[in-house]
Amino acid sequence: MIYTVTFAPSIDYIPYVDDFQANTLNRAKEVSYYPGGKGINISRVLKRMEVDATALGFVGGFTGDYIQQFLQREQVPSAFIQVDSVTRINVKIKSQQETELNGPAPTLQSQEIEQLLHFLQLHAKEDDWVVVSGSIPETVTNGFFEQLQKSCALTGAKWVLDTSGPRLKQLLQYQPYFIKPNQHELGELVGDTIDTLEQAVAHAKKLTEQDVSLVIVSLGGEGAVCVSSDTQFLAKAPKGQVVNTVGAGDSLVAGMIAQLAQQQSLQDAFCYGVASGSATAFKEDLCHKEEVEKLVPQVEIQTI
Ligand SMILES: Nc1ncnc2c1ncn2[C@@H]1O[C@H](COP(=O)(O)OP(=O)(O)O)[C@@H](O)[C@H]1O
């Protein structure tokens, strides 16, 4: 079983606007509302790939109800903890460019966080995966991750971290199996600007020498690099008409884990992950299995 943890779910509100301008009234020609937050996106993609996964996290208010109903309709298994605060709405304006405005993560009470930890300690067993993705509220202390690491070490479950900012740096000491920063997030993590592939690979390599087994750096339309202690791959992304890149990174993570959990090789899993990211970038909502499989042969993988 794969458990996705979204501390800060969202409704992704997507207005499509011709020629968006700041400081004036804009009118959207169309809008969409999707359940969002990185772990929730990963769970939705895994469901479409016919891989067992349960979405965990914290939801509240009318927005939380919307997310739960949406996931139920798609038959995405979930076991959310209900909280008092209203789940955030993240705005993703699609115009000539994409402009995003994400709300803050919720403030969680210590007993709510404990409830999640107990669930994971009870359920995550050997060969299971715990994927912690997206913003992490400040009230979720490092102690949570220390306990999660201990529990995974005891059971043989793997835990994965896809977050950004200072928390990514702080949490590496708890040795997630893999991380997936994008180019910008890797730069923030290592305190350097990443302008070239060589820089991305060199920094990723250093990270694998410290706390992480695997580092995937996603490079948007360029593809991604995958670095472990003994392998280095570059995958060039397929070319296509980009419609909406929200959730592309989450789809990459979902595709990789889906394959790794089915004992596929790292190279095949990475290729499938990159195809999944691109399949999502080429449509409005998240990718489906058939779309991913059509793109797999177009991903150019090379050992670097
Ligand atoms: N313009 C694009 N064309 C083709 N594939 C894309 C494009 N943008 C993203 N992708 C795919 O999605 C993956 C993740 O995208 P990226 O934007 O790097 O992640 P994030 O959403 O986490 O910032 C890329 O590695 C690539 O496979």
Ligand SMILES: O=P(O)(O)OC[C@H]1O[C@](O)(COP(=O)(O)O)[C@@H](O)[C@@H]1O
């Ligand atoms: O928790 P954060 O970092 O604010 O990110 C949440 C946002 O990221 C998303 O999960 C999309 O992530 P990616 O584009 O990186 O795959 C949205 O659904 C959500 O609005």
